Amino acid sequence: MEPLVSTLFGPMSSFPSRRVPSQPSGDPTVATFLTWFVPGAGHLYIGRAGFGLLAFVIVEGLFLLGLRLSDGMGFEFLQEELRGLLAPALAPELGNLGGLIYQIRSFGFGPGFPRPYPDTVILGSMLTAVSGVLNICLMCHVHFEARLSKGVSSGMKSPALPVLLTWLVPGLGHIFQGRRLRGVLIFVCLVGLLILGSMLADSSNLSRERHYYYWGGQLMGGLPAIGLQWLWGSKQVTQAIPYAEAGLVIASVAGLLNILVMLDVFGWSERAWFGEDEASPSEGDGEATSPKSVEASA
Numbered sequence: 001m002e003p004l005v006s007t008l009f010g011p012m013s014s015f016p017s018r019r020v021p022s023q024p025s026g027d028p029t030v031a032t033f034l035t036w037f038v039p040g041a042g043h044l045y046i047g048r049a050g051f052g053l054l055a056f057v058i059v060e061g062l063f064l065l066g067l068r069l070s071d072g073m074g075f076e077f078l079q080e081e082l083r084g085l086l087a088p089a090l091a092p093e094l095g096n097l098g099g100l101i102y103q104i105r106s107f108g109f110g111p112g113f114p115r116p117y118p119d120t121v122i123l124g125s126m127l128t129a130v131s132g133v134l135n136i137c138l139m140c141h142v143h144f145e146a147r148l149s150k151g152v153s154s155g156m157k158s159p160a161l162p163v164l165l166t167w168l169v170p171g172l173g174h175i176f177q178g179r180r181l182r183g184v185l186i187f188v189c190l191v192g193l194l195i196l197g198s199m200l201a202d203s204s205n206l207s208r209e210r211h212y213y214y215w216g217g218q219l220m221g222g223l224p225a226i227g228l229q230w231l232w233g234s235k236q237v238t239q240a241i242p243y244a245e246a247g248l249v250i251a252s253v254a255g256l257l258n259i260l261v262m263l264d265v266f267g268w269s270e271r272a273w274f275g276e277d278e279a280s281p282s283e284g285d286g287e288a289t290s291p292k293s294v295e296a297s298a
Helices: 002-009 028-037 041-045 049-070 097-106 121-146 160-168 172-176 180-200 212-219 223-232 244-274 291-297
Strands: none
Touching (some): 049 121, 121 212, 121 244, 160 244, 172 180, 212 223
């Protein structure tokens, strides 16, 4: 397992108390913007060509597969009065800006009249959205790697890994960092809100066609949100749903709160690596210990 991890993420090593790069690999802002436009381009800029190529294939492969499965009709879900130049900017696809621009220029909002969706439009639309979220994780990765000295890799200690884990399953990034109690509490609260919102909305919130922007917020809840959609998302709405709006808001807020959780795990890993501020040893749960505090106590 370790050779594979080293190939993908670079050599693994333990944290020192402080890592101040003598000669950074590149400008973090430039690397991040390059990745935003073309997945993997930022890694190529900082000299991580192999990782960049792999990232490009995965992210853009998912995006192009999604376009093929949906026939590029993802933005046709939007009601006519919501369509406009900036309308797609609130979609998860925004994380993959180059792909988003390509989709808008090539397919836009369709021919201007209703037409039947392909049977795989839901899966296709999901894949294009997921490609945007994955590219955001890549942007986190390259921003951090660019700040390191040339030839140095964060390996599995990169803040991007707990960010990705947190998106996949809320709280999993904290558990990976050793902050298990906080991770479990986050999982229970956010997944509980997703389920509660879906119940109140009688699963109507799980359709991107019905609630385009609310669905985008929910997607930030990761696999639990995706799983709920595949379990209940195809349910037909045959009558008025009394608490539909409350359910929409609750489920969407749960996904948006997970963005704050992703920022938390990124910041904790970043402080632990650079030692800019001592990362909290346990944050109240007595389980995780920052690398800096371990060395000091030794």
